[in-house]
Amino acid sequence: NLVYILNGPNLNLLGRREPEIYGADTLEDVAGRCTEVAKTEGLTVEQRQSNHEGQLIDWIHDARDKAAGIIINPGAYTHTSIAILDALSAFGGPVIELHISQVHRRERFRHHSYVSRRADVVIAGCGVHGYELAVLHMAKLLQG
Numbered sequence: 212n213l214v215y216i217l218n219g220p221n222l223n224l225l226g227r228r229e230p231e232i233y234g235a236d237t238l239e240d241v242a243g244r245c246t247e248v249a250k251t252e253g254l255t256v257e258q259r260q261s262n263h264e265g266q267l268i269d270w271i272h273d274a275r276d277k278a279a280g281i282i283i284n285p286g287a288y289t290h291t292s293i294a295i296l297d298a299l300s301a302f303g304g305p306v307i308e309l310h311i312s313q314v315h316r317r318e319r320f321r322h323h324s325y326v327s328r329r330a331d332v333v334i335a336g337c338g339v340h341g342y343e344l345a346v347l348h349m350a351k352l353l354q355g
């Protein structure tokens with residue numbers, strides 16, 4: 212079972228960007244741990260990051276015939292992108308929305324998520340550990 216882990220804008224700077232909010236681990240560190248956790252669960256993960264909305268949408272479309280599930284941290288597009296919501300709505304498998312920070316404790320503009328309308332599960336506030344939790348939970352969802 213293949214699972215896509217998609218990361219949106221600015222997450223390439225993870226570990227260097229506002230570490231007091233997002234922590235010191237890089238996206239590469241996180242990806243390495245997700246690959247390991249996925250292996251223990253019998254899953255394969257494909258992990259991608261883009262700063263471009265259209266690129267994320269194209270990957271969500273690709274997932275339609277390639278991936279069983281999607282884990283997505285859409286970054287700030289969470290709060291702005293009906294287009295990403297629509298792309299996820301055209302995907303048939305489970306979707307987990309993930310935020311490193313506890314968005315509801317932050318600025319008001321981070322409290323609303325378009326993506327949550329489609330997400331089966333939302334994880335927020337676990338720091339980067341949320342990615343491993345998402346992989347574990349995705350395994351559960353895919354087992355039915």
Ligand code: DQA
Nearest residue numbers: 221284286287310311312321
């Ligand atoms: C984020 C939260 C968003 O509000 C923010 O724009 C991000 C990261 C998180 O992982 O906590 O870029 O999705």
